[in-house]
Amino acid sequence: MEIEIATIGGYEEVGRQMTAVRAGDDVVIFDMGLNLSKVLIHDNVQTEKMHSLDLIDMGAIPDDRVMSDIEGDVQAIVPTHGHLDHIGALSKLAHRYDAPIVATPFTIELVKQEINDENKFVVENDLQKMEGGETMEIGNGLELEFVHVTHSIIDAINPVLHTPEGAIVYGLDKRMDHTPVIEDPIDMKRFREIGREGEGVLAYIEDCTNANKKGRTPSESVARRHLQDVMTSIEDYDGGIVATTFSSHISRVSSLVEFAQDIGRTPLLLGRSMEKYSGTAERLGFVDFPDEVGMFGHRKSVDRTFKRIMNEGKENFLPIVTGHQGEPRAMLTRMGRGETPYQLDDGDKVIFSARVIPEPTNEGQRYQSENLLRMQGARIYDEIHVSGHLCQEGHYTMLDALQPKHVIPAHQNMKGYSGYVDLCQNQGYELGRDIHVTHNGNVISLVE
Template sequence: MMLLEYDHQAIMVDCGIMFPTGDMLGIDLVIPDINYLRSNPDVLKGIFITHGHEDHIGALPYLIEELNVPIYATKLTCAFIEYKLQNARRGKAPKADLNIITEKDTINVGPFQVEPFAVSHSIPNAVGLGIHTPQGLIVHTGEFKFDPSPYSGRKTDKERLQRYSDMGVLLLMSDSTNAEHEGITPSEQTIAESMNEIFDNAKGRVILATFASNIDRVQLMADAIIAHDRKVVFVGRSMVEFSRIARELGYLNIPNKHIVPLDQAERTSDSKVAFICTGTQGEPNSALVRMGNDDHRQIEIKSGDTVVVSASIIPGNEEVVNTNIDNLFRLGADVIYQQLKHVHVSGHANRETLKEMIALVKPKYFMPIQGEYRMLSLHGRLAEEMGIPASNIIVIENGQIVEINRDEVSFGKKFPTDYVFIDGSSVGDVGNVVLRDRHNLSQNGFVSCAIAIKESSGKLVEGPEIISRGFIYIRENEFMLDEAADLVVQSIGRKRRKRKLTSDVLNDTIRRTLSDFFYKTTGRRPMIFPVVLEV
């Protein structure tokens, strides 16, 4: 999510999610922090979405009712957003003012004139944005590459970019995702040969995994399936729905006669069927992971199956992805992935193409966007190599306010931002304290200590009863728990001789006594849960 503001009026570009990292235990998704907009409720005038991937549209179901402004996106992207809103997990679908835009449009929002332009990416209908402001022209590339022969036929509009360059570009904001990768990103077309070879050699079923929103890849896979006289079977809710939407809108060309529903696939010969499914990132409930765990209700992996994982691994997902590949091998499948065969290309520009974009647009100022901080930094260095002065290169982190005009760039204050966590149906209720507790529980377990005291005197009448989970194996450490219980009794006795004991004092005494004891004996500090009953 990025805000562009002029004279207390702003537009937002994209509104996506981040997938949780390994230390965000129990978290489903991470969405943007919109506290700046809450503090300035009348500033936002519209949202422009560059394409329909989750990291660009995924937060809309959680935020759009509060933001309550028009959304501008291309036809396929609007359809994906509408699907996301209708399937929001929080009951009634949020309402949104969706407006379909094309590359021929100019959209006036406040002081901004926004012109979408075509870009080649791993999803149809993706756009960059030419944003005319009172201070000058801003070019936002969206996510792009210069593919000379895209599978969908949609090329990045270099003519538009050249026209912008001729007009004079104040600021170029350019995709940095592949700033670590040398050379030029291969064309989507280059995968077709590998897919055909896989089908030529496959004797049994073929299972192809990719992102549901990677419609161009789905088309390529379907073409290979049909060319080898097999039926196409879509597996997984998002794959079924996204392919349906794309077919209805004309972005996916697969005649009905070549598609078989999953519940009918088992009646088709193994050599005459192929499945397209989700699960390339090891998502727990995805189709491919269920197959690897041998608990998919309709597809049981067997010897002779060929499984193709057609995606790169998102950093942080390596362990779960590799575990699933191991599981598929154990079940007898022949698993093919990028390290073994050319079955994936990126939808993002590599370094040579990033240099070409800078050379084409010739901006006065340059801001790398969309990527980890190291990618932004590397992209910034690349811009300096291309002749942009270091003082005109803007590498920023979340929350940083940048002020740009025709003559200079300066940094305003950094607005506080934080991760907003989605945990089930809970939005923002889980914070860093809860995550720290979860982390502690995952590493050290917990110990519960229950006692009963007489309300009138504070005398101990029952317990302590100590229970442990995830800390020690109780049957082999009963002596330790007995010693811990004795220490609790002694500590309570010492406290009681000095004063009447309240529940707060008892809770604190139990917690300190057990924490110190277990750390001394085991070197670990489990979470301590005192339970005090007054009778």
């Protein structure tokens, strides 16, 4: 059976992921994501109102025109998890393909919201839910399997396409977490089985975000302990404490809620995306927040909540807000500019339970946001976080488990690939033979 892989997006950058695998006459697409930094550098861009071609020209979504060179029928579109760099282009591109969108329950709910917010295109693809650990027959003699992984968002999977020539494992994005906070551990047992059954693993497509970092990525439970230590250390402060993290990081948000109550403060989730992700997670039963936790997304309701905090005393509340990357319109940035009823005073604490995404636009915005907060007297607690991506020892463990015949680095630029290429070469792989460093719009033929 002919096997080829189209590396459509995310192979020269971090963001706008999209990969297509053709096995015989059948094609499966993995991810359709957004490169948010290409949007943020423009003022007040509303992507939901833009045409796909304009977004392609901006470099914001994948240029999927290479799909016209792929001879086969798309059988499924499979987003791995609910981050926008993996689902943010579905509302712009999915309607071009007569295929269902297959994803885990939490991811499907986020996809629905993306589609509902779309103003330019009508997306009528069927939405099919499949849990981690489940499989489905697809195309002619193929099987799609979801392997549960841990990441900085719940309900993430690595999809595996089983073909007569061996398995194609799409390895974006994951952390090897054996002690997560609210989910099951990563299913390493299943990865090891896949590496040793049938024809083994023909190709492994791997996220290289942290491939140049030594050691292993710590568990979310490590970030939880760090966060608890910081919040306990400021328990007696009688002024304002504000926290920010990734809105989609439900495990971290749940820890912030718990520790806020432990130090005698009412947690409040503020911002559109904070309300969106946490509300969806609670509705699906992934988390059960206490009744006193308020979620407010609309600007006016957020400002009313800020007025309540100022009237009842900042020492009684912990606002958990959007804006950890310094996004211009996010809650924390507005607070830093003095555009909300919440007033920061000398000595007030701002907890960043997130790292800045290593990309110039984000780094510049975060730098500006922190300066604005400091100018108002805020004391900043930074880097209370663990990454959602594998470092080098995790990559070594995955190669040992899967023993793939071919490896394809993804989710980075050429410099970011270097650590992974070195690691693979140390394990006997050879660049150009079975290590395929590629670019957006390329097609790799594995079996002819």
